[in-house]
Amino acid sequence: MKKIFSLIVLMALVPSINALAETSAETTDSTTVEKPKRKCSIEAGVGFDVVSSYLWRGSQLDKAAIQPDAYISWKGLTFDVWGSAGFADGLAFPEIDLSLSYTIKGFSIGVTDYYCPAAAEDLYFTGGPHTIEVGVGYDLLGYVAFNWYTNVYNDEHYSSYFEISAPFSIGAIDFSAAVGCSPYHSDFYGTKSFNVINCCLTAGHEFELKSCSFPISATLMANPAAKAVFFAVSAGIAF
Numbered sequence: 387m388k389k390i391f392s393l394i395v396l397m398a399l400v401p402s403i404n405a406l407a408e409t410s411a412e413t414t415d416s417t418t419v420e421k422p423k424r425k426c427s428i429e430a431g432v433g434f435d436v437v438s439s440y441l442w443r444g445s446q447l448d449k450a451a452i453q454p455d456a457y458i459s460w461k462g463l464t465f466d467v468w469g470s471a472g473f474a475d476g477l478a479f480p481e482i483d484l485s486l487s488y489t490i491k492g493f494s495i496g497v498t499d500y501y502c503p504a505a506a507e508d509l510y511f512t513g514g515p516h517t518i519e520v521g522v523g524y525d526l527l528g529y530v531a532f533n534w535y536t537n538v539y540n541d542e543h544y545s546s547y548f549e550i551s552a553p554f555s556i557g558a559i560d561f562s563a564a565v566g567c568s569p570y571h572s573d574f575y576g577t578k579s580f581n582v583i584n585c586c587l588t589a590g591h592e593f594e595l596k597s598c599s600f601p602i603s604a605t606l607m608a609n610p611a612a613k614a615v616f617f618a619v620s621a622g623i624a625f
Contacts, residue, residue, distance in 0.1 A: 432456040433624030435601070439616060440470055443547055443566055443575070444584035444609035446616050448472045448480070453622075462489045482510075487521075494523045494533075516540055517574075528553065537574060545574035549584070562588045568611075581611035590620075598625045 433455055440448035450473045457466040463486075470481045480502060487496030500517045501510060508515035518539035525531040529552065536546040549566035566584035568575040575583055590603025600623055607616045 428458065428460045430456075430458045431624060433598075433622055435620050435622035437618055437620045439618035440472070441586075441605060441607050441616050441618050443549075444586075444607065444612070444614075445576075446614075449474055455624075463487075464489070492525045492527070494521075494525070496521050513540065541574055543570075543572050543574065545572035546570070547575065547583075559589050559591055562586075564588075577611060583609050583611045585610065598623055600624075 435453045435455075436450075437453060438450050439446055440451045440453070448470060451470050452473070453468065453470045455466065455468045457464055459465075466483075466485045466487070468483045468485070472480060482501045483498055484501075485496055485498040487494055498519045498521070500519065501515055502517070503509075503515040516539065517537055519535050519537050521533060521535040523531060523533035531551050533549050533551075534546065535548075536544055538544065546569055547566055548569055549564055551562055551564035553560065553562045555561065564584065564586045565582065566586070567580065567582045568577040569580050571578055575581075577583065585608045586605060587607075588603055588605045590601060593600040593602075600621070602619075602621045604619045605617070607618075608614070609616075
């Protein structure tokens with residue numbers, strides 16, 4: 387009788403033991419299969435803008451142009467390649483800029499090589515068409531930014547440019563206001579002494595999609611020293 391009773395109890399417990407084992411296996415599988423994903427610390431992007439006029443630091447450098455850009459960034463260190471090709475020149479690239487910069491806690495330092503050939507014989511791997519600039523800056527919590535740039539190669543006057551800029555928004559439109567000056571004599575900026583050469587206001591908006599964005603903007607720029615005013619619009623795509 388005890389043997390029969392024990393067999394009945396064992397048969398009753400077998401389904402419960404199997405169910406418990408299956409539940410334990412499912413729990414173990416779920417914890418081992420789902421592993422945390424590592425976030426990649428390297429970022430990269432590519433895009434281009436089409437501008438009605440190429441404006442830079444108080445000057446109009448070209449008419450309508452296409453301006454591609456590509457960068458790679460790692461822990462505040464960024465390498466960037468930027469270019470400008472004027473439509474009037476058959477999309478020949480009169481400017482290719484390489485820059486390397488580092489940003490930490492609002493402070494930034496960087497170096498830029500401007501390649502701007504004046505003629506066909508100004509080949510890339512020659513010193514003549516290159517100007518190298520070193521810049522330092524500080525961004526105060528996104529409210530106002532201070533930047534200083536000085537040419538350290540191919541400029542006998544070591545021309546400098548200092549700019550104060552501030553971003554702000556009105557509704558869905560993002561604005562940036564900037565004032566820049568050439569602090570001393572510079573053939574590069576066309577000044578004989580200290581002069582304010584750039585008063586600039588840019589308004590724009592960036593339409594965001596899942597995998598890309600479409601920035602559009604308009605810029606009003608004045609150069610008090612040269613008594614010149616410029617206006618340009620820009621539209622582009624970035625990935």
